[in-house]
Amino acid sequence: MTEQxxxxxxxxxxxxxxxxxxxxxxxxxxxxxxxxxxxxxGGCVITPDSPDWACRTCRTDSDDDIDIPSFMPE
Structure with missing residues (x-):
């Protein structure tokens, strides 16, 4: 069993x-x-709404409504 x-x-x-x-x-x-x-x-510009986490599988961030930038490696 894989540990989470x-x-x-x-x-x-x-x-x-x-x-x-x-x-x-x-x-x-x-x-x-x-x-x-x-x-x-995440780039050099940080705003109060900048997410902390991103999903590399479905390419969404922790805000759940913004796509991860295209420069993220596949």
């Missing part, structure tokens, strides 16, 4: 574990982490 990671919320649309969104100017380490699927790069 309780630190990551589940996507309200598809039920997959969500991935944290990292904001700010990314370093080479951040790009590597994004390519491995550990984080999603």
């Amino acid at each position: 990671n309780t630190d990551r919320p589940l996507c309200p649309k598809c039920g997959a574990a969500m991935t944290p969104i990292m904001y700010g100017y990314p370093s080479s380490i951040s790009f590597d982490r994004a390519e491995r699927g550990e984080i999603v790069l």
Whole structure:
């Protein structure tokens, strides 16, 4: 049986574990982490409504009504 990671919320649309969104100017380490699927790069502009989590499976964010930017690696 697979152990569920309780630190990551589940996507309200598809039920997959969500991935944290990292904001700010990314370093080479951040790009590597994004390519491995550990984080999603959210860009340099942060607003009060910026989501914290993204679903890499169905490409929605934790606000559930905004699609993840197209620069997110598949």
